[in-house]
Every structure is written in C-alpha cells, then in structure tokens.
Amino acid sequence: MANTNTTNTNSTDTDDFNFFHDLSPPDSYETKKDKLNQFANTHVLLKNRIVLVTSGGTTVPLESRTVRFIDNFSIGTRGATSAEYFLKQGYAVIFLHRQRSLLPFYQRVEKNILDILIFSDEDENDIKVSRTHAKKLAPFLKDYQTFKDTGMLCMVEFTTLSDYLYLLRAACEAISVCGNKGMIYLAAAVSDFYIPKGLMLETNHEILIEKAKKALATYNHQMVIANLLDTRKKEVYIVTKETEERVQLTEEELAAGREIEQPIIDKLVAYHTDLLLS
Amino acid sequence: MANTNTTNTNSTDTDDFNFFHDLSPPDSYETKKDKLNQFANTHVLLKNRIVLVTSGGTTVPLESRTVRFIDNFSIGTRGATSAEYFLKQGYAVIFLHRQRSLLPFYQRVEKNILDILIFSDEDENDIKVSRTHAKKLAPFLKDYQTFKDTGMLCMVEFTTLSDYLYLLRAACEAISVCGNKGMIYLAAAVSDFYIPKGLMLETNHEILIEKAKKALATYNHQMVIANLLDTRKKEVYIVTKETEERVQLTEEELAAGREIEQPIIDKLVAYHTDLLLS
Numbered sequence: 001m002a003n004t005n006t007t008n009t010n011s012t013d014t015d016d017f018n019f020f021h022d023l024s025p026p027d028s029y030e031t032k033k034d035k036l037n038q039f040a041n042t043h044v045l046l047k048n049r050i051v052l053v054t055s056g057g058t059t060v061p062l063e064s065r066t067v068r069f070i071d072n073f074s075i076g077t078r079g080a081t082s083a084e085y086f087l088k089q090g091y092a093v094i095f096l097h098r099q100r101s102l103l104p105f106y107q108r109v110e111k112n113i114l115d116i117l118i119f120s121d122e123d124e125n126d127i128k129v130s131r132t133h134a135k136k137l138a139p140f141l142k143d144y145q146t147f148k149d150t151g152m153l154c155m156v157e158f159t160t161l162s163d164y165l166y167l168l169r170a171a172c173e174a175i176s177v178c179g180n181k182g183m184i185y186l187a188a189a190v191s192d193f194y195i196p197k198g199l200m201l202e203t204n205h206e207i208l209i210e211k212a213k214k215a216l217a218t219y220n221h222q223m224v225i226a227n228l229l230d231t232r233k234k235e236v237y238i239v240t241k242e243t244e245e246r247v248q249l250t251e252e253e254l255a256a257g258r259e260i261e262q263p264i265i266d267k268l269v270a271y272h273t274d275l276l277l278s
Numbered sequence: 279m280a281n282t283n284t285t286n287t288n289s290t291d292t293d294d295f296n297f298f299h300d301l302s303p304p305d306s307y308e309t310k311k312d313k314l315n316q317f318a319n320t321h322v323l324l325k326n327r328i329v330l331v332t333s334g335g336t337t338v339p340l341e342s343r344t345v346r347f348i349d350n351f352s353i354g355t356r357g358a359t360s361a362e363y364f365l366k367q368g369y370a371v372i373f374l375h376r377q378r379s380l381l382p383f384y385q386r387v388e389k390n391i392l393d394i395l396i397f398s399d400e401d402e403n404d405i406k407v408s409r410t411h412a413k414k415l416a417p418f419l420k421d422y423q424t425f426k427d428t429g430m431l432c433m434v435e436f437t438t439l440s441d442y443l444y445l446l447r448a449a450c451e452a453i454s455v456c457g458n459k460g461m462i463y464l465a466a467a468v469s470d471f472y473i474p475k476g477l478m479l480e481t482n483h484e485i486l487i488e489k490a491k492k493a494l495a496t497y498n499h500q501m502v503i504a505n506l507l508d509t510r511k512k513e514v515y516i517v518t519k520e521t522e523e524r525v526q527l528t529e530e531e532l533a534a535g536r537e538i539e540q541p542i543i544d545k546l547v548a549y550h551t552d553l554l555l556s
Binding site: 069070071075082084086089091100105106112113114117119124125129131134135138140141142144145183185221232233262264265268275276 | 348363383387407415499542547
C-alpha cells in the first residue's frame, strides 16, 4: 500500500493520505517493538539466519468501536506450516500473525482438545493426553519445546490492517541489522484498502433500549438482552415489551471471577419456569 | 431479516428477494438437519427442557470463491458461557456456533495448550497437563465429559450468514416438537445485509502469473509464491522477474501427509544460501 502511494503520480486526496498519521499504533506497540529488536539483536550475535514470516488475514474496521469489519480470509496454514520448516532449517523465526490464526506446532493439536484429555484413575488433578493422541502429538510438542527453549521463535500478534502495517514496519526495521542473513516471507492475506478514521460509523449508547424495544415490536419475541460493546461483561439490560431490568456485576464480583451469564441464565430459567407453570 | 422482508409493504426488488432461493444450503446440510432432529426428538421423550443457543459472528462473502468478506465481530464468549449455565440448569443445549468461535468448556482451556503440556520422564508417549493447570482445568473437563456422556450438548457449526440462516431455520423446526419446553437464545452477531450471488466478484485463474510479475515489477522484491485458493495445498508457482517454477505435490504425496510448505521452504533456503555465497 505504501508503495502504491509513493509511485502514484496522479494523486488524489486519498492517495496523498499518510496512513501512519491517520491511524494509531497497536496496543503494547513499544513492548512489541522492544521484543522484536531484542530478538533480532540476539540472533545477529549468534550469527543465525533470521526470517520474518507474516501469517493470517487482516481486518479493516468499518466502525471505531469495532463491531463490523471487512476481513481477508486466511486461517494461516501456509504461514504457520512454513514457520515450522524454517525453524527446522535452523532459522530464527519472527512469526507476525493474526490473533487466533494457526500457530506453528500448536496447529497440530486436535481442535477438540477436551476430547483427547483423560483423568487418571487415582488422582482428580492428574490429566493426561489419551495414549493414541499422545503418540501423534509427541513429535510436535518436542519440536515446540526445543525451539521455545532455544529462543528461536518470536511470536507477535496483530488483528487490524493498521496493527499489521505498524508491526511489519517495526519487524523489518528490527531485522535490518541482520543484513543479507535476513529474509522476509509475507504469507499474510493483507487488505488492499482501508476506511479513513473520519469516515467510520459510531455505536450509540443512548439508543440501546430504544432499539431493543423496536426489535421486540418488530419480531414479536419475548426478550432482548441488550448490552454495549465496551461493558458487555459487566452490564446488560433484560428488556421485554413492558419491562427493563439492569443486570450488573460489581467490580468485586468481576474480580472474584463471577460471570454475568450466570445471573442472565438464572433469570431466563425463572422466566421459563413461570411460563411453563402458567 | 426474513421478518423485515415480510413486514415491508414498500418493497423493492431487493426486498422481494427470496434469500433461500438465491443461496445454497451449507455443506452437510442434511446430516446436520438429521442430527438436530434426532437430538430434539430424544429430549422430548426424556421430557427435558431444550434451548437453542446461537453464538459467534456471521460472515458475508464479497466473492464467490471467498477471499474477502464482511464480518460481524464476535469471539462468542456470551454464547459459549451461557450454554454452560444452561447445561448446569439441566437444559439440553443445541449450540449453533460460528466455526472457530469459543465453545462451552473448551473455552476454559489455556489458548497456548502446548505450554501446559509436559512429557513424563519415563515414557515419550506419555503426555500430561502440568499440575498447576490440571487443577484449574479439572472441573471444566469433568463438566464437559458429563454433558457429553449424557448427550445433553449438540454442537453445530456455521460460517456465513447463509449457513446460519439455513441452520437456524432447521434448528427451530427441530425444537418445535418441544412446544413450550423449548427456548431460543440468539447470542450470535448476525450481519443485517448480504451480497446477492449475481453481484459477487470472481477470482481469475488466468491472471495469476501476470499479477505476480506485476507485483515484482512494482515492489521490486525477489519472489512471489503464487497460488489459487482452491489448489493452494498442492500447487504453487515460485515466480521471480526472470523465472517461474511450478511446485506440486502428487495425490500420493498428499495422501502420505507431505506438505507443500516443505518443498517451498527448501527452495527458498537454497536460494538464500546462493545469495549469501555470491
């Protein structure tokens, strides 16, 4: 994208736009930059080859408080698998990946991990991987532990296009110290457009209950559990045509690990019981 | 969405559109329908209450061979956690969820599962959950195994808006046999728009190499590894400014578990070595 802008001579307002001026750096940007620099500097001293592997899709938010976004599909198989083969070839690997995309070696674990775990007979806190799966998993776990213990793998996460571009720049700057011992392997599926900040939509606090009531009138169901994105884990409104009830957790309850779904389900079950008895 | 259409008296061509005519049913639709019906019928006989919980976001493809889509963000915490509490209240739960969103009880496992697994000293194929984590995980694993063994949890996956609407209809039809013992709890973040099939973009097989060459000319890097979405696991082209080389796995190699990333990385490492020696 940066290249397209700099080579474009027939520029418009949008083309002239400075991407990094419009969008803020990702969370923990300085920490991630330090981690990248430290990793590259270590491996320069060790005279290791180093590769930057990017993996997974990027998202472009349509709203500032992101509910909807345009996503480039990629589960990240190519990137995660390639990173494994680079490690086996002796490369130090920076794995710059989309959050929740596949990870090197992790990807070899059965998705349904709970289905392969078993309790030992003697001890409730002794949990094992079932024998059949352990055999399958063992070589990957061994590889993972080896590369982790020897500090050959550095994993850094992104989600949005903006995060990705900031961290890609930081990673490229970090490995520039490696000269021609460095390689850049871009396997991420990157969006080739973005929505300037000024054009993003906003979610609106005031209209939450109004929207819930309107939905009840339109669809004629019994209840809406309404929440705002930011406070969804500690406050919801249970809205019916006639009533609205706030369900809230205190900071103390949250700190103690209580989950708001518990009082929500308690109230729904009570409502359901009333309905069955009426 | 269906409701909006049926209540809209001021209809346009788009409003009149029959969604289910335009879009095909999801993969394994009949199998999933059978599973839903069988689950509902079993729990009617057992006189259990039943709840349909939907969870996770939906995607709306912008292209027929999906690379880009508009996504409604939801990792699925509300749905997965609510399903757990419904199970604890004795409900049979249909968990209709977005692929790769959080799952009941599964969500309690540390994301970095490989970091909590250890080899036993005596036996290479004996893999355990480390003691600290086993203690944390035990109650959730126990719950999961209980609800799985007693057949109280039925999990069905969707990805696109179209999959979701087909399966939502099927699940509602299935639990209709439960009368007022049934509850519908819609926690999924559903897209409120879609792109009619006729308007979708297409990826184009012919221009793959041309695009790769154009990228090399524009960005002045060394190499593009080009692939088509459908065949990305068995065929790629390594394209440089001067050359193009096809890397391919045979059906036999694929069946034997060979991965195309291995020859790709071998070739890149050889290229890198040449560069370092030159």
